[in-house]
Amino acid sequence: MSEARKVVIVGGGIAGLTAAYTLWKRQVPFTLFEASERLGGVVRSESSGGFLLEAGPDSILAQKPEGLALCREVGLGPRLLPTNTDERKVYVVRNGRLHALPDGLMLMVPTRILPFLASSLFSWSGKLRMARDLVIPRRRDGADESIAEFMRRRFGEEALDLLGEPLMAGIHSGDPEKLSMRATFPRFVELEARYGSLVRGMLAARRGRRGAAGQAAFYSLQGGLAALVSALAARLPAAELRTGAAVRELTRVDGAWRVRLRSGEQVEACAVVVATPAQAAVELLAPLSADVGQTLAGIPFVSTAVVYLGFASKQVAHPLDGYGLLVPRRERLRSTAWSFFSTKYPGRAPQGQVLLRAFFGGARDPEILTLDDDALIALARSEAERLLGARGAPTLTRVYRWPRATPQMEVGHLGRVAQIEQRLSEMPGLFLTGAGLRSVGIPDGVADSTRVADAAASFVSESRP
Numbered sequence: 296m297s298e299a300r301k302v303v304i305v306g307g308g309i310a311g312l313t314a315a316y317t318l319w320k321r322q323v324p325f326t327l328f329e330a331s332e333r334l335g336g337v338v339r340s341e342s343s344g345g346f347l348l349e350a351g352p353d354s355i356l357a358q359k360p361e362g363l364a365l366c367r368e369v370g371l372g373p374r375l376l377p378t379n380t381d382e383r384k385v386y387v388v389r390n391g392r393l394h395a396l397p398d399g400l401m402l403m404v405p406t407r408i409l410p411f412l413a414s415s416l417f418s419w420s421g422k423l424r425m426a427r428d429l430v431i432p433r434r435r436d437g438a439d440e441s442i443a444e445f446m447r448r449r450f451g452e453e454a455l456d457l458l459g460e461p462l463m464a465g466i467h468s469g470d471p472e473k474l475s476m477r478a479t480f481p482r483f484v485e486l487e488a489r490y491g492s493l494v495r496g497m498l499a500a501r502r503g504r505r506g507a508a509g510q511a512a513f514y515s516l517q518g519g520l521a522a523l524v525s526a527l528a529a530r531l532p533a534a535e536l537r538t539g540a541a542v543r544e545l546t547r548v549d550g551a552w553r554v555r556l557r558s559g560e561q562v563e564a565c566a567v568v569v570a571t572p573a574q575a576a577v578e579l580l581a582p583l584s585a586d587v588g589q590t591l592a593g594i595p596f597v598s599t600a601v602v603y604l605g606f607a608s609k610q611v612a613h614p615l616d617g618y619g620l621l622v623p624r625r626e627r628l629r630s631t632a633w634s635f636f637s638t639k640y641p642g643r644a645p646q647g648q649v650l651l652r653a654f655f656g657g658a659r660d661p662e663i664l665t666l667d668d669d670a671l672i673a674l675a676r677s678e679a680e681r682l683l684g685a686r687g688a689p690t691l692t693r694v695y696r697w698p699r700a701t702p703q704m705e706v707g708h709l710g711r712v713a714q715i716e717q718r719l720s721e722m723p724g725l726f727l728t729g730a731g732l733r734s735v736g737i738p739d740g741v742a743d744s745t746r747v748a749d750a751a752a753s754f755v756s757e758s759r760p
């Protein structure tokens with residue numbers, strides 16, 4: 296492989312692997328360096344006693360097509376596993392009791408009148424306030440605002456407490472008062488700008504997508520999402536996927552990039568794609584530009600814990616007839632959400648058993664990782680009993696800890712990204728992708744790293760002597 300055309304990719308999570316796959320398709324030589332001993336980053340699937348556990352992500356959102364398209368492209372189409380379309384309920388805890396989200400609710404936007412009116416989740420005054428979305432004028436100044444400000448303005452305080460906080464900010468394990476609406480849910484901002492009302496906008500969008508009715512909203516893979524990591528790796532030259540190889544320093548030398556590993560090894564490259572989460576990129580980019588380093592370091596990351604509990608079905612009083620439940624902050628419990636994992640996807644628990652996945656921590660509970668595994672399991676068991684009537688000793692327990700792994704795109708985030716991009720444009724051949732910059736989640740991460748790798752490939756072909 297020609298050194299003069301080589302691209303070095305830093306990081307072997309989904310972002311780095313997607314970048315490698317994109318370069319490979321364009322026949323651009325690359326080497327990927329991954330600090331840990333395994334590829335996949337936060338994507339990790341494990342089997343234990345007949346249960347299938349996802350340590351990190353468990354679902355790929357269908358509405359953003361890039362994640363599923365990549366799975367199909369690498370031959371995983373037949374292994375795509377839709378969420379159970381018969382049991383789609385999502386519950387929200389209110390005053391200690393579980394209430395199902397009404398049918399037709401699209402994240403925060405009601406699109407079916409009767410189920411919305413009949414819902415026991417919202418009070419009558421809350422419903423009336425949400426209905427005012429139809430008449431409240433659109434915001435015209437184009438300024439960024441928090442999820443909380445947006446929700447209060449369009450749907451009121453109750454919708455913020457019951458949907459905005461546990462569901463929308465909850466997806467990011469974040470604080471709704473801080474997360475940027477434009478960075479995290481740009482589609483809703485666009486719907487408001489275009490239709491003046493989210494309800495009207497969502498109904499119009501749904502009319503345009505009639506064919507998609509009945510399609511699952513999320514997919515996993517048989518054997519778990521790590522199958523995507525293996526399928527990507529299997530297509531790439533094994534010698535160019537270097538694990539246990541942390542990159543320590545990037546320097547520009549004579550119009551090329553010198554990449555120094557923690558081991559001392561050095562590699563020359565025409566271009567570098569840094570495909571690590573924003574916080575891990577700080578160490579590499581700060582010596583090249585103090586501005587970029589500082590701005591990247593200003594993107595906060597929060598810590599979370601995932602706790603699995605397996606039970607014999609008869610130990611759990613609740614029918615677990617849905618995807619899971621959300622726990623609003625005002626309930627004063629420590630879990631933030633629960634997946635009814637064995638209902639959501641088939642093959643996640645042995646016959647006669649169920650699998651629950653509990654989420655803890657995030658911006659709401661920054662101290663969560665100070666608890667040891669036994670304390671986290673005890674907490675999960677006590678809240679599973681209270682919320683779902685799960686009694687007796689679990690047949691499986693497992694804790695996954697995610698210290699500072701979840702990026703927070705706070706108000707003003709898009710401005711900070713523009714600032715970073717401006718500075719990067721002054722460093723030819725240096726490209727940045729990975730969680731927390733322009734993307735969070737698998738579909739957006741795949742889209743961003745594909746675009747960035749394409750830009751790196753074009754740079755390499757234009758620089759060819």
Ligand SMILES: Cc1cc2nc3c(=O)[nH]c(=O)nc-3n(C[C@H](O)[C@H](O)[C@H](O)COP(=O)(O)OP(=O)(O)OC[C@H]3O[C@@H](n4cnc5c(N)ncnc54)[C@H](O)[C@@H]3O)c2cc1C
Nearest residue numbers: 306308309310330336337351352353354542729730736737
């Ligand atoms: C608990 C949890 C649940 C989630 N659930 C979902 C979900 O259901 N659906 C969804 O779409 N998304 C979900 N996400 C988000 C999604 O998983 C991430 O956005 C995405 O996987 C991030 O991929 P990445 O490649 O950018 O980063 P990572 O997966 O973090 O990979 C980055 C890699 O870079 C390596 N690295 C860092 N520094 C260096 C260095 N100096 N040299 C070499 N290598 C380095 C790291 O070791 C790591 O392997 C979840 C995330 C978490 C933590």
